Amino acid sequence: MTKTTNTGSQSKQQAGMLENLRPLIVDVAVPLGSYYFFKGAFGMSTFAALAWSSVVPAVRTVWSVAKERRVNGLAALILVVNVVGLALSFVAGDPRLMLAKDGAVSSTIGIGILVSVAMGRPMMTAGLKPFLVKGDAAREAAWERLAAGSAAGSAEFLRKERLFSVIWGVVLLAECVVRVVGAYTVPVDTMVWLGSLILVAAITLGMVVCGGAAAEPMAHLVTDEAQRQDAERERRLAVAA
Template identity: 70%
Template sequence: MPLIMDVAVPIGSYYLFKDAFGMSTLMALGLSSVVPAVRTVWGVVEARTINAFAALILFVNVVGLLLSFVAGDPRLMLAKDSGVSSAIGIGILVSVAMGKPMMTAGMKPWLVKGAADREAAWSRLQSASPAFRRAERVFSVVWGVVLLVECVVRVVGAYTLPVDTMVWLGSVVLAVAMVIGFMVSGALAAGPMAHMLIAEVKAQGAEKRPVALAAAG
């Protein structure tokens, strides 16, 4: 649900307003910023915490609003498309530096799978295992670096390759970056974390089994 509210709703509403309703980029970005803005302010006022994903999407939309005023040079128009990737990448790396890796919110549901024993195992590992916390940080770092590199590649391409080539190549670069991000983050972080979770669940089950047998006896 947090991913739906903080990421899917604002991004989906942007494309809905822009493509389906024919609104301008400026208007679509402004309207799609309402939900993340409300959730960010609500988190600060009510919980005294910053909703990382909502704040990031809001930041990205603000960057998009500022970049929407850039017009004229076709190469500059192509280069500005990478501004979103760089904003997200910087936001992710800052969250790691602050000790709250942002990408954990996106990764955790896939590893925990809604199981209570895995949720408990996650909490134990997060508090007691340096290796687990290190892998958690690595996952976010990989995505932050991948998005920043993708941004640099697209900016360089915008000013060194023909405009017609970069119109389609920009999407290819983004797709390749996503594949690399999934593969590298999975190998270096998500995979090892999944193994640690499974091992922790089994270990906890082994500890509870003698207690249950004793109680039954």
């Protein structure tokens, strides 16, 4: 009986994790993966690959506006990034400008993230939540209480949530600056491979800084709130008994 219960609990957690990851998969992984698929497998130009990979975020954005009466921030941002990439793809003939193009895309994402923080809807939360909630119903409920401002640790939680997105926005803007400077100061042959290294370094830096400054404290707050709620439930059951 215990084994069956544990299996059912694990299945629910896995289903919850998948549901939380769905927006991230649809809005980020699908467009990014389709871009490289179209460009690599079908030999499409950068323009064509960006255009076709824009279909999913475009549909998501239009659907959100038409049916849900709201703009899906993550889908809209990916759409904007692709549009910027399409616009820059018209510029040809200057290898250094083409190398700097990737930096411009990073800056678009970074600015979008910072704007979302200023609007009170930190965009990077969608990517963080699945890893802190882990598909667990108690942690999911604890997250919602903290995010809604109804829990004891809500103020700190919301500060860390904003900080998480701010760090990523600043890191991406810094990565853009380094790429653009490198595109016009480093030999082209060197910058071709160095650009990818800069991106990896920026992502690694963002993960390390965000982990210690925001993600880990938020995880502790979620755990504490879930435990507090469990203790309160047990207290009520003891009183009722």
